[in-house]
Amino acid sequence: MLIIGIAGGTGSGKTTVVRKIIEQLPEGEVAVLPQDSYYRDASEMPLEERLNINFDHPDSIEFELLIQHIKDLKAGKSIAQPIYSYLTCTRAEETISVKPCDVVIVEGILVLTNPQLRKLMDLKIFVDADADDRLMRVINRDIVERGRSVNRVMERYEHTVKPMHLQFIEPTKRYADLIVPQGGNNKIAIDILTMYIEKNLGLKHK
Numbered sequence: 001m002l003i004i005g006i007a008g009g010t011g012s013g014k015t016t017v018v019r020k021i022i023e024q025l026p027e028g029e030v031a032v033l034p035q036d037s038y039y040r041d042a043s044e045m046p047l048e049e050r051l052n053i054n055f056d057h058p059d060s061i062e063f064e065l066l067i068q069h070i071k072d073l074k075a076g077k078s079i080a081q082p083i084y085s086y087l088t089c090t091r092a093e094e095t096i097s098v099k100p101c102d103v104v105i106v107e108g109i110l111v112l113t114n115p116q117l118r119k120l121m122d123l124k125i126f127v128d129a130d131a132d133d134r135l136m137r138v139i140n141r142d143i144v145e146r147g148r149s150v151n152r153v154m155e156r157y158e159h160t161v162k163p164m165h166l167q168f169i170e171p172t173k174r175y176a177d178l179i180v181p182q183g184g185n186n187k188i189a190i191d192i193l194t195m196y197i198e199k200n201l202g203l204k205h206k
Helices: 014-023 065-076 115-120 131-144 152-175 188-204
Strands: 002-008 030-034 079-085 088-099 103-107 124-127 178-181
Touching: 002 014, 002 115, 002 152, 002 188, 014 030, 014 103, 014 124, 014 188, 030 065, 065 079, 065 103, 065 115, 124 152, 131 152, 178 188
Parallel strands: 002 103, 002 124, 030 103, 124 178
Antiparallel strands: 079 088
16 A cells, blocks of 8 residues: 655645546545544534634644554445535534555645655655645635635735644655645646656555
8 A cells, every 4th residue: 555645835736646546546446544634523612713723733633543544445344534614614524435456545735744744755745836736725715615805815824824834734845755846736746746656556466
């Protein structure tokens, strides 16, 4: 089993990179564990407090569960991946069943911040993008997908996203085996990644 970690700032194009890699590989070969599924459940907090959760701080992620799930998959066991809602900041009662695959991609802004998680990865990738490009994607995503106002998005970017990126996310670039500039638009980097995966799958199947 090949474990690949894909990190990068909010709006850098990580999800697009993952999607384009999957599109080039045989169906059923890849399982994706999004970091966003492992945000800690905040159902016991009042709604007003939930709205102030710092999603860009490592403490917001239940890394213990994510690490255990990867170990379970490596041991050949299926896992029950959580479903997290940004609108309510809670986990759903339902889960997603994920079966062991030849390739497991762990994707999220903070996945390279945890030393134990990094040790489980065979390949670590950092998707890089200009701050202005990331901001535009964050504005579009948070308004459309998460129901936030423009003012709310800008306030969050200035007080949370930007400082957390500089403190926690950008420094993890040094752990990356490969840095992908311009995210999903970098066809050469995605082709190289796909060839690397195919090579490892081929070696495994021989």
